[in-house]
Amino acid sequence: MRKEIRSEAALHNGNFVLLCILFFLSGTAGLIFQVIWMYRLGLVFGNAAYATAATLSAFFLGLALGGRFLGNASARFRRPLRVYGLMELGVALTALLLVPGLEFYEMHYAECISFLGNSKGILLTMKFVFAALLLILPSFLMGGTFPVLAQYIGKNRTDLSRRGTVLYAVNTVGAALGALLTGFYLILEYGVGLTYYFAVALAFSVGVLAIVLDSLSTPTTIVQKTARTAIGREKSAQGPSKLGNLQFIIVAFSSGALALSVETLWTKMFAQVLQNSVYSFAVILVVFLLALGLGGVLSHLLVRSRMGSNRVVVLLLSIAAVLIGISPTIFSAATDGLEYVAMGASWHTYVWTVFKLALLVVLPPTVVLGAVFPFLLKAAPITNRSAGDIVGRLVFFNSLGSFVGPVIAGFILLDILGLWNSVKVIAVFYGVLAVWVFFSFYGEKKIVRLLLPILVIPGILFLKNPPLVRLENDEKLLDSWQSSDGVVSIVRESKNIQMRLDNFYVLGDSESFLVEQMQAHIPLMIHPAPKRVAFLGMGTGITAGAALYHDVEKVVAVELVSNVIPAAQRYFSPWANGLFQDERASLVADDARNFLLGTNEQFDVIVGDLFTPWHAGTGSLYTLEHFKQAKKRLGPGGVFAQWLPLYQLTPENFYTIAATFAAVFPRVTLWRADFSPTRASIVLMGQEAGAQLDENTLRRNIVHVIGGQGDPGKNHMGGLFYLGNLNNIRDRLSNVELNTDDRRSIEFKAPILAQQANAGRATYIVGKELENLFDEMSDNFSRDDPYLSGLPSDEIKFVEVGALYYRYLQHVGEGKDEKAKKIRDQIRSLAPGFLKEENKNSE
Incomplete structure (x- = not known):
């Protein structure tokens, strides 16, 4: 019997290095799974922190249950290494349930919302239950892998502790490699789907190799009986x-x-x-x-x-x-x-x-x-428990802690302390x-x-706390809110009040209120009768509030960062046009995609905010799937407007977003909100095929924009903000890869391009790049543009006036007086009195 035990032990020693390699790869595959689960479930649950918490909680609950149940059962396994191999195969196969599960969720989510209502607690519970159903099988099996392997290596407490710590180390380092590969290479190069199937193949391979390795050894019944006794004798x-x-x-x-x-x-x-x-x-x-x-x-x-x-x-x-x-x-x-x-x-x-x-x-x-x-x-x-049972209990209690810890820290401690x-x-x-x-x-x-x-x-x-918000010499922190969504702060700089998220991400400011208002006015200006309007992203509330100047019946403002809502209400009410008091307005703390997926409402106009392209999570708001979902929520003749901060986009980013947008909406036009050469904001306006700009609609709606000033019966000048038809650059978009939930090029390429632009190795769309884009868009516009064919010539001319006015302001800003004078003369020739009488309204 002793010879048999020594022979088995020697075989274990010889196989241990190979086992470490397998467990290393298992950690790599496991972390890839976890990252992809967070990506995919984040899209359908919403990128809000509560949805992320539901996913993580479900994962750790599965680990805890798997560790406890399989650890307790491991003492009865005659060949624990073979069982481990079968468990890895099970992880690979059960992970494949994610795809049909998500399709089912997306198909029936709106029905669930209608049935359960909009209670945050009920919806969070539902999301947790659904995440648990999707992840329970693979995470349950993952939780049992370490206890089962402990049963294989842990003949006594010394072997268990020494070899167990090695297995833990290599598995965790393998997980670090999985995080590195997934975050920096795999998704960027191959997309979410292929990366996920790579993890499936890797887990499956680990399972097969473990079974092969087990076939080289002999049954361990005697060793396992001895193991239980040996641990007890210590x-x-x-x-x-x-x-x-x-x-x-x-x-x-x-x-x-x-x-x-x-x-x-x-x-x-x-x-x-x-x-x-x-x-x-x-x-x-x-x-x-x-x-x-x-x-x-x-x-x-x-x-x-x-x-x-x-x-x-x-x-x-x-x-x-x-x-x-x-x-x-x-x-x-x-x-x-x-x-x-x-x-x-x-x-x-x-x-x-x-x-x-x-x-x-x-x-x-x-x-x-x-x-x-x-x-x-x-x-x-010291107990008479088997090695697997000891490790199973350890995994169980540790995973339960991992289950509750982030929730307490993220949703209780941050809010309170x-x-x-x-x-x-x-x-x-x-x-x-x-x-x-x-x-x-x-x-x-x-x-x-x-x-x-x-x-x-x-x-x-x-110990003294560091500052929460970095302030320059002339800045003063007025207020701040902290939560799992981040740090929302209100900062005063001279006469300007600014809202920030996490120090440097500016959500809006009081000095820009005219531009922010135009981001609502322009989409509503071209719709014949905008009664129901949705804003995806609220920020300061100035843009959504501007919609209340129009004859709307309902305005919905959706905001991901919940603390933005009280911050805007407290500090930006003077510029928000009664948004926080008007009965027509409804404020929703939710993820934009999740909101569109869960509502059955139809809107006349949906406006997407100026989302920073490189910010984590916002890339999903420029995807093909998101644009399709927004299109589903539009009523007949509806308009979807997606604003873009050109000063944060490189040309490659812009063409990717434009091509993706054009793949969904047959009629796409571009409009401007301002005439700035350094901080230009433009909007992609998506409409149904054959849509045209209607003169009567413009004359009727311009009253809400100019507030009764001027004479809309004389001219409406809506064309000042028109940049052109996207058909003008179709050739540039024909070979551009679309941004999809699978191939998330904006989310993964925008940060790289943005940092290169910051370093001077790439360019944002400002200055000369902005001028080149405007030149491309303005080619053949005027009377050859089918979108403008319903307007009289004396109205179409204001498109050209707008282009000239942009150049005029650019030259004035650069101190090029002679060039500015020549353009001013051209503007006066086309629209006498424009610069003198209507300068304020156009700016």
């Missing part, structure tokens, strides 16, 4: 240094809850200084996972030391408390008081700078807190946990040794 020799059952449960649960909580908070912290694209978040995730893997390595070294388990746990928890507590201070110092990171750097320099910042701030504390979970393999209480104090609370919890574990072992016998961890707690609490 009680007399090592029992005093082990954690008790209650301590084990609380530390396992807390390590999951606190680690995921602080990662959530660090992500919000980094959002204050980063571009906040998909790449910025990918960097943080990669470094966090890499640090957890290194924590596994540290744990492996600690397992081999002679230090008592209880002392190691106290030490890890205490150091984690200190490093987490000072992380905001280090972050503030490294970013020079929340300065924007690497604004003018090249793309590769920017990414490396973000990596260095994450390595400095996130890596050290995460390595320490990441060592707690695997070290519990050694510190777990704010970002910096929430980080302190997590650090203090680590300190309190260290004190509790220490005291439960030694009581009052070594009370002096408690002084250090006890002093750490008030030290963290009294």
